[in-house]
């Protein structure tokens with residue numbers, strides 16, 4: 001089956017790749033729930049990762065994200081991240097990378113044009129619509145930092161529960177899925193929107209790479225049960241074309 005999939009990859013003109021939490025877990029990134037250890041054990045992540053929680057207690061939520069940023073800074077992209085980045089370098093414009101992960105590991109591995117559907121935990125944005133006074137180069141230090149004029153707060157640039165996905169990234173991901181010859185779905189259960197929608201819309205072959213069963217197995221042309229860090233280098237290495 002691996003050889004067959006390698007053949008599909010070799011002949012695909014447009015490849016869309018969607019990655020999820022399993023990919024990050026292989027690098028040792030704590031998953032959303034794993035992260036709640038020590039100081040944070042008594043909190044429910046679903047009640048921290050919301051706009052309501054941030055407005056109710058900005059320092060608490062800011063500090064929680066700071067602890068996640070620290071944890072992520074300590075891990076490295078794995079061989080799966082690197083295989084995707086290498087493929088993009090060898091085949092410019094051929095592979096569009098869509099991720100549900102916020103850890104920035106694809107970017108650190110060297111991938112370009114990453115469509116981060118759930119944002120990037122390393123970046124901040126404004127809590128409320130920025131006014132003329134709100135300037136990123138002139139924020140007042142604090143927990144969290146804020147606009148020194150109007151007090152508008154900085155927040156992690158991730159998509160919280162109840163928030164819409166960034167429209168530009170989502171549109172580009174939908175476009176890539178709709179026009180690909182091959183879609184690789186890596187490390188995601190396929191339950192979380194929009195993974196399911198993107199894969200079901202893909203007109204070409206759909207290949208699942210995951211250690212366990214997914215909701216998308218039934219629509220896939222191939223299901224490969226293996227860690228991404230092990231399998232992606234085999235699938236993507238020096239594909240002739």
Ligand SMILES: [Zn+2]
Pocket residue numbers: 131132133134135147148149150151152
């Ligand atoms: Zn302001």
